[in-house]
Amino acid sequence: MTPTIVLFDVDGTLVSCGGAGRVAMEAALVEIAGSADALAFSFAGGTDRAIARRALEGSGRVADDAAIDAFLARYLERLPAALASAERYRVLDGAVGVLDTVRGRAGIAVGLGTGNVEAGARAKLARGGIAERFAFGGFGCDHEERARLLAAGAARGAARLGAAVDACRVLVVGDTEKDVAAALAIGAECVGVATGPTDAATLRAAGAHAAFDDLTDPGARAWFAALAASHTSS
Numbered sequence: 001m002t003p004t005i006v007l008f009d010v011d012g013t014l015v016s017c018g019g020a021g022r023v024a025m026e027a028a029l030v031e032i033a034g035s036a037d038a039l040a041f042s043f044a045g046g047t048d049r050a051i052a053r054r055a056l057e058g059s060g061r062v063a064d065d066a067a068i069d070a071f072l073a074r075y076l077e078r079l080p081a082a083l084a085s086a087e088r089y090r091v092l093d094g095a096v097g098v099l100d101t102v103r104g105r106a107g108i109a110v111g112l113g114t115g116n117v118e119a120g121a122r123a124k125l126a127r128g129g130i131a132e133r134f135a136f137g138g139f140g141c142d143h144e145e146r147a148r149l150l151a152a153g154a155a156r157g158a159a160r161l162g163a164a165v166d167a168c169r170v171l172v173v174g175d176t177e178k179d180v181a182a183a184l185a186i187g188a189e190c191v192g193v194a195t196g197p198t199d200a201a202t203l204r205a206a207g208a209h210a211a212f213d214d215l216t217d218p219g220a221r222a223w224f225a226a227l228a229a230s231h232t233s234s
């Protein structure tokens with residue numbers, strides 16, 4: 001039984017925040033730069049620090065670490081209200097079922113692998129009541145590059161399993177080609193889910209080992225059931 005680390009992306013994979021993340025990012029940029037025009041790009045698969053850097057640079061501002069930290073602090077101040085008022089917020093179909101399938105299995109560590117800073121990720125999941133299901137993760141506050149934050153999450157998962165990370169199977173579940181590329185970059189497998197902006201065929205073509213329309217897909221349920229069945233209940 002190979003110790004296995006499963007890292008779930010947040011936006012487009014576990015939850016859809018109905019634009020709350022963008023509302024909070026735009027509010028932060030307006031406070032700093034007087035306009036949110038520089039945020040007119042897709043955030044999908046991006047990391048918070050990369051989004052902040054691009055927003056600040058596009059606004060003609062300094063985008064050093066301190067400026068990015070200050071931007072994200074303002075974003076986090078705005079995020080709870082934006083989440084609370086997001087009418088289209090939802091936990092994505094099948095996400096809870098998959099989490100229930102893989103929880104409590106010996107040798108499986110279930111965490112997050114997300115470009116969100118940890119406080120933002122937890123706020124986004126808390127509205128749907130699923131934040132406490134993740135004891136660890138790799139986050140946007142660990143690194144600006146997605147592959148490196150996934151590596152941080154994998155290392156934490158390995159530590160929880162008492163195994164060397166090189167001895168672990170690492171699975172990344174995500175909704176964009178950036179999730180796939182980052183997973184492959186660290187030698188992980190990727191399960192794609194087409195509940196974000198990218199269809200399953202595109203995720204497969206990008207190198208996802210499996211990809212499904214959503215997590216209620218019978219193929220997805222069978223895939224995670226097989227993973228769980230290979231690990232005894234703990």
Ligand SMILES: [Mg+2]
Pocket residue numbers: 009010011012013044045174175176196
């Ligand atoms: Mg995503």
